[in-house]
Amino acid sequence: MFADHMLATIEARGNPCVIGLDPRIELMPDFVTRRAQTSNDVDEVGKAISAFHERVIGLIAKSVPAVKLQIAFYEQYGLPGMRAFVDTIQIARAAGLVVIVDAKRNDIDSTAQAYANAFLGGTSVFGHRLPAFDVDCITVSPFLGRDSVEPFVKACAENGRGIFVLVKTSNPGSGDIQDRVTETGNTISTHLAGLVAEWGQTLVGDSGYSSIGAVVGATFPAEAAMLRTLMPKAIILVPGYGAQGGTAESAAVNFNADGLGAVVNASRSVTYNFGELGLSADDFDESVRRSVSEMAASLNVAISSRTSASA
Amino acid sequence: MFADHMLATIEARGNPCVIGLDPRIELMPDFVTRRAQTSNDVDEVGKAISAFHERVIGLIAKSVPAVKLQIAFYEQYGLPGMRAFVDTIQIARAAGLVVIVDAKRNDIDSTAQAYANAFLGGTSVFGHRLPAFDVDCITVSPFLGRDSVEPFVKACAENGRGIFVLVKTSNPGSGDIQDRVTETGNTISTHLAGLVAEWGQTLVGDSGYSSIGAVVGATFPAEAAMLRTLMPKAIILVPGYGAQGGTAESAAVNFNADGLGAVVNASRSVTYNFGELGLSADDFDESVRRSVSEMAASLNVAISSRTSASA
Numbered sequence: 001m002f003a004d005h006m007l008a009t010i011e012a013r014g015n016p017c018v019i020g021l022d023p024r025i026e027l028m029p030d031f032v033t034r035r036a037q038t039s040n041d042v043d044e045v046g047k048a049i050s051a052f053h054e055r056v057i058g059l060i061a062k063s064v065p066a067v068k069l070q071i072a073f074y075e076q077y078g079l080p081g082m083r084a085f086v087d088t089i090q091i092a093r094a095a096g097l098v099v100i101v102d103a104k105r106n107d108i109d110s111t112a113q114a115y116a117n118a119f120l121g122g123t124s125v126f127g128h129r130l131p132a133f134d135v136d137c138i139t140v141s142p143f144l145g146r147d148s149v150e151p152f153v154k155a156c157a158e159n160g161r162g163i164f165v166l167v168k169t170s171n172p173g174s175g176d177i178q179d180r181v182t183e184t185g186n187t188i189s190t191h192l193a194g195l196v197a198e199w200g201q202t203l204v205g206d207s208g209y210s211s212i213g214a215v216v217g218a219t220f221p222a223e224a225a226m227l228r229t230l231m232p233k234a235i236i237l238v239p240g241y242g243a244q245g246g247t248a249e250s251a252a253v254n255f256n257a258d259g260l261g262a263v264v265n266a267s268r269s270v271t272y273n274f275g276e277l278g279l280s281a282d283d284f285d286e287s288v289r290r291s292v293s294e295m296a297a298s299l300n301v302a303i304s305s306r307t308s309a310s311a
Numbered sequence: 312m313f314a315d316h317m318l319a320t321i322e323a324r325g326n327p328c329v330i331g332l333d334p335r336i337e338l339m340p341d342f343v344t345r346r347a348q349t350s351n352d353v354d355e356v357g358k359a360i361s362a363f364h365e366r367v368i369g370l371i372a373k374s375v376p377a378v379k380l381q382i383a384f385y386e387q388y389g390l391p392g393m394r395a396f397v398d399t400i401q402i403a404r405a406a407g408l409v410v411i412v413d414a415k416r417n418d419i420d421s422t423a424q425a426y427a428n429a430f431l432g433g434t435s436v437f438g439h440r441l442p443a444f445d446v447d448c449i450t451v452s453p454f455l456g457r458d459s460v461e462p463f464v465k466a467c468a469e470n471g472r473g474i475f476v477l478v479k480t481s482n483p484g485s486g487d488i489q490d491r492v493t494e495t496g497n498t499i500s501t502h503l504a505g506l507v508a509e510w511g512q513t514l515v516g517d518s519g520y521s522s523i524g525a526v527v528g529a530t531f532p533a534e535a536a537m538l539r540t541l542m543p544k545a546i547i548l549v550p551g552y553g554a555q556g557g558t559a560e561s562a563a564v565n566f567n568a569d570g571l572g573a574v575v576n577a578s579r580s581v582t583y584n585f586g587e588l589g590l591s592a593d594d595f596d597e598s599v600r601r602s603v604s605e606m607a608a609s610l611n612v613a614i615s616s617r618t619s620a621s622a
Binding site: 022026037045070072073075077079082086102104108114115123124125130132133145148169171176191244 | 333336347356386387394413415417420422425426428429430437442443452453454457459477483484486487488489491
């Protein structure tokens with residue numbers, strides 16, 4: 001089941017870092033995009049994206065437990081982008097990484113089921129199963145309400161997968177809806193944290209954690225500390241570290257006193273954290289390795305200073 | 312610009328019907344899926360979906376103004392499904408239909424921009440534009456707040472496209488978040504209707520309608536009547552008609568006194584509204600033509616009885 005697999009991989013790698021694979025071809029080094037720059041064949045765009053991610057995954061697969069693919073950045077390149085999405089998933093799985101897709105999908109009953117089929121188990125086609133995109137877990141938006149999330153929860157139970165439900169996002173405007181105080185005296189985020197805990201109850205593994213997790217941004221540490229207590233068994237996916245301004249300390253409040261229970265994502269600050277597009281492949285490799293190792297070290301320090309303070 | 316094009320196409324066809332193209336291969340007639348049923352080649356699934364939609368579009372293109380593709384049902388068939396998605400868009404555009412993609416996308420700034428690139432204008436690739444999926448308009452979820460919708464609004468302004476922002480969805484659980492009364496005394500839906508009106512102000516065309524529209528389900532007519540008054544210039548996309556229980560009368564409350572300002576979607580009740588999977592192609596054609604013409608007639612009666620009552 002997802003939660004135990006996630007926790008075991010975190011333990012094996014010794015850190016809770018997730019590296020975001022968000023393709024923006026114009027930000028990639030020249031040595032990867034040379035052919036795409038001069039060719040009129042859009043398939044070269046997809047090939048460059050796959051090659052870039054193959055290189056990044058080769059550099060990080062033994063150091064971190066998971067990658068997060070932001071599907072929007074693949075969709076923006078159309079079908080060649082979606083082919084690169086499938087390639088990147090296969091390369092990451094083959095390298096032993098947990099594959100998270102940041103899709104923020106949400107819809108009504110039968111449509112939510114179609115999204116669950118797409119990512120969390122496959123689609124029935126005349127008696128056989130077509131696996132579609134088939135990953136370990138996805139992010140889910142709860143805007144359409146309880147019945148729009150439950151098909152995803154069911155798919156997690158049936159197929160051993162996981163979801164991260166948006167509870168408090170990392171962007172400046174996240175409060176417009178999520179911080180609203182309702183007639184119950186609670187915010188929307190607080191209400192959602194309760195639902196995450198409820199949905200997750202029956203999917204708690206031997207690790208003590210549930211396959212129904214939550215997204216809580218690294219940019220609002222006070223809210224995060226409160227939300228953590230409302231869903232103690234949820235694995236929290238923490239975006240907003242690095243380029244969005246979240247720090248190791250603000251991310252660390254999402255961890256439990258056992259030093260577990262969260263994963264922290266960085267995208268741009270790892271994969272595009274180099275100077276000139278013309279840098280050499282060796283210099284690129286060095287920049288990725290250094291960014292990952294600095295992130296893991298900072299986070300582990302922040303988590304242990306927090307857990308030792310609370311012990 | 313989108314709003315004027317939408318209104319002109321409604322006027323030309325004489326009805327505000329949108330036909331939903333939601334591929335579920337096991338519900339399609341045998342004469343379309345025969346090869347997909349026996350082949351092990353998943354590309355046959357995609358080909359059957361494209362062929363089914365080509366047939367449906369041929370039947371409806373001169374009768375209705377628009378089609379709505381629910382992308383979840385394409386994603387559930389993986390890459391072959393996404394190829395069918397692209398095919399279906401091209402066939403629908405070539406037939407002169409307005410193409411709406413029901414995607415309910417939503418994310419933070421740069422990621423929302425990537426989704427806008429994917430559907431509403433294309434992506435810059437080393438000095439040229441890759442059009443990705445390129446349609447007239449998409450549905451957008453507002454859960455992440457104001458800054459998560461504004462990149463879509465900007466893309467509408469720059470590229471003449473449209474969006475429908477989720478304000479009140481058609482599903483039973485839509486109230487879990489959308490009906491919550493906040494500290495302002497308003498519901499989340501009411502708050503969102505205000506934002507839709509605000510975003511739409513600068514994108515009002517000669518038709519008097521704006522390219523920033525809203526989704527309001529046909530299943531909650533009392534709320535719909537109130538929301539209509541809060542965003543008088545928005546085109547409202549009304550799902551929930553037919554299979555979900557919405558009627559012509561409950562859909563009609565979304566129209567203004569001019570008899571305009573909304574489009575009503577039906578999916579299953581048009582494309583899968585036949586008896587046996589083994590029916591003939593002619594009988595299938597007849598079932599689609601009859602469903603569309605009954606829907607258009609019922610809606611036009613309900614709209615005119617409403618507008619004449621209010622006149």
